Amino acid sequence: MSHPEPRSRSRKRAVQKAQREAARAEKRRSHPRRRPSSTFLREVNYPHSIHPALVPGVSVEDQRIRYGVDKAILGVVGALIIGFVAWGLAAPQQVFDTSTATLQWVMRNLGWAFNVLAIGMILFLLVIAFSRFGKITLGLDGEKPEYSTGSWAAMLFGAGIGIGIIFFGPYEPLTYYLSPRPGAHYDANTAQAVKGAIAQAALHWGLNAWAIYAIVGLAVAYVSYRRGKVPLMSAVVTSLWGGRTDSPVARLIDALAIIATLFGTAATLGIGSLQIARGVEVVAGLGPTGNRLALGIIGVLTIATIASAVSGVAKGIRWLSNINMVMALGLALFFFVAGPTAFLMNMVPAAIVDYFGHMPDMLSANMSEGPEMETFLSAWTTFYWAWWVSWAPFVGVFTAKISRGRTIRQFVLGVLLIPSSIIVLAFAILGGTAIFLQRKAEAAGDAAHMIAPDGTAASLPLPAEIFYTVVDQLPGGGVVSALVIVMLGVFFVTTSDSASLVNSQLAQKGNPEPNKLITAFFAICMAGIAVVILLFGGRNALQGLQNLVVITALPFALVLVLMAVALVKLLRNDPQAIREHYQEKAIQKAVKHGVTEYGDNFALAVEPTDEADERATGGDFDSTAPEVTEWYTRTDEDGNPVEYDYGKGEYVEKDTLDG
Structure with a gap:
């Protein structure tokens, strides 16, 4: 047979719950609504508007390369x-x-x-x-x-x-x-x-x-x-x-x-x-x-x-x-x-x-x-x-x-x-x-x-x-x-x-x-x-x-x-290695935060954070650094950068850009 909780303990838990709800409401007000990834990426200076963790790889056959005899060699x-x-x-x-x-x-x-x-x-x-x-x-x-x-x-x-x-x-x-x-x-x-x-x-x-x-x-x-x-x-x-x-x-x-x-x-x-x-x-x-x-x-x-x-x-x-x-x-x-x-x-x-x-x-x-x-x-x-x-x-x-x-x-x-x-x-x-x-x-x-x-x-x-x-x-x-x-x-x-x-x-x-x-x-x-x-x-x-x-x-x-x-x-710096880095950091920080705030029972959620927030997954990773972005910049036969749509998997021709 169970015994009812003391009234003081029940009241204390109700107060804590109300405080948590108020904190979540304040967080939703303070953070803007999550933007679609495509919009976010266009606003950041990534080659071809794609995050280095999302690049599917680049095959040499898909590159524009001018081969020829290396007369010196x-x-x-x-x-x-x-x-x-x-x-x-x-x-x-x-x-x-x-x-x-x-x-x-x-x-x-x-x-x-x-x-x-x-x-x-x-x-x-x-x-x-x-x-x-x-x-x-x-x-x-x-x-x-x-x-x-x-x-x-x-x-x-x-x-x-x-x-x-x-x-x-x-x-x-x-x-x-x-x-x-x-x-x-x-x-x-x-x-x-x-x-x-x-x-x-x-x-x-x-x-x-x-x-x-x-x-x-x-x-x-x-x-x-x-x-x-x-x-x-x-x-x-x-x-x-x-x-x-x-x-x-x-x-x-x-x-x-x-x-x-x-x-x-x-x-x-x-x-x-x-x-x-x-x-x-x-x-x-x-x-x-x-x-x-x-x-x-x-x-x-x-x-x-x-x-x-x-x-x-x-x-x-x-x-x-x-x-x-x-x-x-x-x-x-x-x-x-x-x-x-x-x-x-x-x-x-x-x-x-x-x-x-x-x-x-x-x-x-x-x-x-x-x-x-x-x-x-x-x-x-x-x-x-x-x-x-x-x-x-x-x-x-x-x-x-x-x-x-x-x-x-x-x-x-x-x-x-x-x-x-x-x-x-x-x-x-x-x-x-x-x-x-x-x-x-x-x-x-x-x-x-x-x-x-x-x-x-x-x-x-x-x-x-x-x-x-x-x-x-x-x-x-x-x-x-x-x-x-x-x-x-x-x-x-x-x-x-x-x-x-x-x-x-x-x-x-x-x-x-x-x-x-x-x-x-x-x-x-x-x-x-x-x-x-x-x-x-x-x-x-x-x-x-x-x-x-x-x-x-x-x-x-x-x-x-x-x-x-x-x-x-x-x-x-491989895209898959970057994704695993994010995965490891995200779970590690989310679990720590969840246990700290909510004890045993909590769920993980994806939401935007400030860069300085201790829960920010990529806070210690520079996703715009040359070593992780320059390699997938597509170029023409002379080495000049050209536009490429990774979503469609094709080059964006100049007349398309002008239009």
């Missing part, structure tokens, strides 16, 4: 490459000696920079992906992904397949098995070395590699499909200081991207031609041909690349690329079925666990640990980080193009996990098969079938030959070798064609349909660099490849860091 880069190729043809040994000495200096003094980059980028991307920025779309608000998840994953998968898997797949893990990294947690030629060798290869080709690609892809996709800027490295970096993409600094950034891509891709084409040549020797029963056959192959395949570039048969090249992807899957399946299936089934999961378990130890290896470690890192880990830096503009632009409409979180997780998983699995299968065959022959005392006859890395055949040595011990090896030659040839053409296209776009202010002759010119430049690498001869070719890649990638490594910093700056 094309002239300077072209002259440098032609000069280098001429020097390499005239004095290849001098180039090799000079690049080797430069490499040694870079490794001793700046090798740490590549290691910091490889570690830092993966941490940076994961933080971005799982922060409040992870929900931001790489496109306009509400834009759906351009490709289905299955197609997108397949294209990322295809991006992870190339010449490197076939060239290094059996060779690299077998090398680590026979000659572990100094200070490794396993001894050579042991059961533990099987897992450790696969894990070391996975480190070089896995998550850290794709983090380097992903930072370029994420930054380019964001500025192109969300900020309306041309897909150039300079468009990202110059946002740090509000510079233009035609400034000298911007041109230098894009020139460095082109140079890094030229040398990084040329290195791939060089090892590809070596492996094709060795395959032809094996399948056709030819004797050693030196580098003559490889040089001829570069010439023929470069002609095929140029024909593709100038004839507009890109659709056919993509079709061949898809066939190559299927053939690569078939190759992995062949190794898995025809090779040591049970051994691989047991070894692969264990190697993956070893990879994650010893990743900190492998990443912590550095040049200060002595001459042996310096030699190892120069030949392997640091070289790989530099190689991936040189490939970052090429692969990054590709991943950006196929990822429109994805959220940042989807992009980061997809680009990090899908291609790296495929590559690590491929290395585990190819490398695991090579190690198994070596161990089997050693156990049987069968020197004829040992890949390394004396059980040391020094006795391994040339890297271009090891794949065929392994395949020869599997059933149907001759047929597989012939198919692999075809695969490598298509990989060569598609890689050269795609990289030339990206370089041509960079030299033409981001033009999505660049001049075909300039594209062909860059294909010739890459072929020339690859020829110089081959002229170093024998094992020096691989050493020369490492020299040139590391040296030319170093300047672009700094650009990657600047791109990461610029991306954070842009994301902080």
